[in-house]
Amino acid sequence: MQNCNDLADLIGRLAPEDGIVETTLERVSLVRSSSRTEPVHTLYPPSICLVAQGRKQVTISGRPFLYDPSSFLIVGIDLPVIGAVVSASPEAPFLCLRLELDRALLSEIVTTRADMPAAEQASPLATSAATPGLIDAAVRLLALTEDQAEAKHLAPLAEREILHRILSGPHGALLRQIASGEGRLGQIERVVRFLRGSYREAFAVDDLAAMAGMSLSSFHEHFRAVTTMTPLQFRNHIRLQEARRMMVMDGLTAAEAGFAVGYESPSQFSRDYVRIHQLSPKRDVARLRGQDARFG
Incomplete structure (x- = not known):
């Protein structure tokens, strides 16, 4: 080759x-x-x-x-x-x-x-x-x-x-x-773009369904089929990834990063972080500083 x-x-x-x-x-x-x-x-x-x-x-x-x-x-x-x-x-x-x-x-x-x-x-x-x-x-x-x-x-x-x-x-x-921006993928992509740009803000799932042009039940089904998670789980993944970047690259503490990405409770931030990354923020950041976190 x-x-x-x-x-x-x-x-x-x-x-x-x-x-x-x-x-x-x-x-x-x-x-x-x-x-x-x-x-x-x-x-x-x-x-x-x-x-x-x-x-x-x-x-x-x-x-x-x-x-x-x-x-x-x-x-x-x-x-x-x-x-x-x-x-x-x-x-x-x-x-x-x-x-x-x-x-x-x-x-x-x-x-x-x-x-x-x-x-x-x-x-x-x-x-x-x-x-x-x-x-x-x-x-x-x-x-x-x-x-x-x-x-x-x-x-x-x-x-x-x-x-x-x-x-x-x-x-x-x-x-x-x-290319078409239509069909199930296009409808869900509109919501994904919104969540990426507004992950610090609260949202109503009814509003997301309307954004996708779907009924609430159809939206739940198709969003999970495309992304493999619920809108709340997707938003939390985006929040936690950005918080992780802030801790590793910018030196923020877990509490500072959690508040910066929209969490109101440090304990909830830590619980969500452990559920996704299987480590506490402090231990995970220490591990990542031993390997370049940009290789995601």
Whole structure:
């Protein structure tokens, strides 16, 4: 798989240290890890993750998804998952390219393709075979970070090719649903975007159901089917992830972080934290400071 080797060489050169690196290309970032990581709760944005070397596993509602150079990950909406690098070493680090999805661009591509069927219901997260053509397009896209004069003109073409190839594959329905913003996924995505932006605030589930254009019972059913949790559980995951970031990166205490993300009771914050992360905030933060928490 020469094109995978080429992609690994590029990522290794552009991300020489462990962590997440933002590139000069819009919505393109790189991930590097020289060792396996502990499972970490995190929120994945709508994106495509292409691995050039190593292996990672994400778990949602107890269901594991493995992706490596033979397969890539597609995420359709912001999803709380448990992520862990499961294969990496200093000699062969985990190397990954992440392309966040642009709905406007997807919609434009779908509308120009006469062979595209209507959007259909699809799982919000999936893995699919990484074809040589897809990896080759990713190599050409990433190589443009080293040629800014050409990037402005050629990067959009390489990104379009990546999306075209996935749309033509077995999980094209997921991208079509993202593009349309309709169907069950689109309805739930509107609520997810609201919860992400307003996680500090209280909400009425009736209002969320109206936002999705569903009856209350239908909303509960479909929200759980897409995200594997209730709206309250989803909001708490977002709160706890942001609080964890504040404690690890900004040095806030558990009480300070809890209040900052919307909790009124430090004891409730600690109970929810232990239920999600299986450790108290203090012990979890001490563990994470021993490993880069950005690898979620």
